[in-house]
Amino acid sequence: MDSILVTGGGPLNGQIPIAGAKNACLTLMPATLLSDEPLTLTNAPRLSDIATMTTLLQSLGAEVSSLQGGQVLAMSSHDLNNLTADYDIVRKMRASILVLGPMLARAGQAVVSLPGGCAIGARPVDLHLKALEALGAEMELKDGYVHAKAPGGLKGGVVDFPIVSVGATENVLMAATLAKGTTVINNAAREPEIVDLALCLQKMGAQIEGEGTSTITVHGVDRLHGATHPVVTDRIELGTYMLAPVICGGEVELLGGRLDLVGAFVEKLDQCGVDVTETKSGLLVKRRGDRVKAVDVVTEPFPGFPTDLQAQMMALLCTAEGTSVLEEKIFENRFMHAPELIRMGANIDVHGGTATVTGVERLKGAPVMATDLRASVSLILAGLAAEGETRVSRVYHLDRGYERVVSKLEAVGAKIERISGQ
Numbered sequence: 001m002d003s004i005l006v007t008g009g010g011p012l013n014g015q016i017p018i019a020g021a022k023n024a025c026l027t028l029m030p031a032t033l034l035s036d037e038p039l040t041l042t043n044a045p046r047l048s049d050i051a052t053m054t055t056l057l058q059s060l061g062a063e064v065s066s067l068q069g070g071q072v073l074a075m076s077s078h079d080l081n082n083l084t085a086d087y088d089i090v091r092k093m094r095a096s097i098l099v100l101g102p103m104l105a106r107a108g109q110a111v112v113s114l115p116g117g118c119a120i121g122a123r124p125v126d127l128h129l130k131a132l133e134a135l136g137a138e139m140e141l142k143d144g145y146v147h148a149k150a151p152g153g154l155k156g157g158v159v160d161f162p163i164v165s166v167g168a169t170e171n172v173l174m175a176a177t178l179a180k181g182t183t184v185i186n187n188a189a190r191e192p193e194i195v196d197l198a199l200c201l202q203k204m205g206a207q208i209e210g211e212g213t214s215t216i217t218v219h220g221v222d223r224l225h226g227a228t229h230p231v232v233t234d235r236i237e238l239g240t241y242m243l244a245p246v247i248c249g250g251e252v253e254l255l256g257g258r259l260d261l262v263g264a265f266v267e268k269l270d271q272c273g274v275d276v277t278e279t280k281s282g283l284l285v286k287r288r289g290d291r292v293k294a295v296d297v298v299t300e301p302f303p304g305f306p307t308d309l310q311a312q313m314m315a316l317l318c319t320a321e322g323t324s325v326l327e328e329k330i331f332e333n334r335f336m337h338a339p340e341l342i343r344m345g346a347n348i349d350v351h352g353g354t355a356t357v358t359g360v361e362r363l364k365g366a367p368v369m370a371t372d373l374r375a376s377v378s379l380i381l382a383g384l385a386a387e388g389e390t391r392v393s394r395v396y397h398l399d400r401g402y403e404r405v406v407s408k409l410e411a412v413g414a415k416i417e418r419i420s421g422q
């Protein structure tokens, strides 16, 4: 197992290019199952999660070619010769459940392994199943698998989500494109990844209105055709690297960065004492003083502060002046980075879904363990600001969501290296 060694040091200066969004690409890829014509995605990120989705789609009979070093994914689902998403693939990645809606819509049946919980929470899929039932699907849970059927095809319906779910909105949005009649999705997720999916489906011939708002209306069509679509910028990778010059000092331009993707996050940065300026190529980030000020953060669905940036924000607030309160409202167990940050000298008190962080002047390097994707990168950010060396182990979590993290940070002056097999 590889680890990453970070030596805390001076300011970071230069440019970091931001990749296409993992979470958009993971829902755009299953959209290929909706059509027998090719779907090509450009600006795809090169990540292990994308490789896992590739394997899953191929196991269902789709052809997926990774071109231009992985930045272009050429997919074609002419024949779906297997309608079972196997446990051995699904268990690796929860986003695998996103093949359920498209398979059901196209083939009238699907068997998908239940993904199970993960380190950050139980993460049930009940909302995915109920939403598809509202479109006439019949569901049975057997031996750890969801057996779904829609013998006469899916029919438009009304979906009322009791809470906002990104994945469930994506699943039912894809399914509704081929359902007979009109579907209304109430309390839909508004994340940029949903808008990106809707844009791609529209290019494929889907009739969708209201994407980016809480009510999405889909008028079903008989078939979808091929399309080419660029994956939207990764707002979580963007937010993560925006924190690098804030934690270390210096000035970094995030190429491809867009303010509309990170509004709530930028608002918090401004309150902390950080300048974020739009440039021709992206966003320029610079800390105003020597040390940021404490700020309270509550995670919420978009357009609120994203849960996927909470760990990284905590790493920053560990060295802020004053006491910050972070409330995690999306996942019940998403503070596993806190004990590791405490090993580096942070002052953090966790009670249920609330973490109180009192800033210290400087963290100290230590061996730490990554427990999930965003926790891993928060420890790297903390290490960049700490005195001495920080070794982050279990970095396979990081490979799920950050491409070329070492070279991107090295390019702006960070002392960071990947060590194989440790």
Ligand SMILES: CC(=O)N[C@H]1[C@@H](OP(=O)(O)OP(=O)(O)OC[C@H]2O[C@@H](n3ccc(=O)[nH]c3=O)[C@H](O)[C@@H]2O)O[C@H](CO)[C@@H](O)[C@@H]1O
Pocket: 023, 024, 026, 094, 095, 121, 122, 123, 124, 125, 126, 127, 128, 129, 163, 164, 165, 166, 167, 168, 301, 307, 308, 330, 331, 332
């Ligand atoms: C691949 C992907 O895009 N992952 C993102 C997606 O995950 P994901 O789509 O899994 O997250 P959801 O928005 O569905 O989860 C929100 C909340 O709803 C709960 N829930 C969800 C579905 C369900 O059927 N029942 C249920 O109770 C979840 O446990 C969680 O507490 O959105 C999350 C919230 O922004 C992000 O942190 C993840 O990075």
Ligand SMILES: C=C(OP(=O)(O)O)C(=O)O
Pocket: 023, 094, 095, 118, 308, 373, 374, 401
């Ligand atoms: C939680 C995340 O991803 P996933 O939903 O794929 O586990 C994430 O991207 O931070």
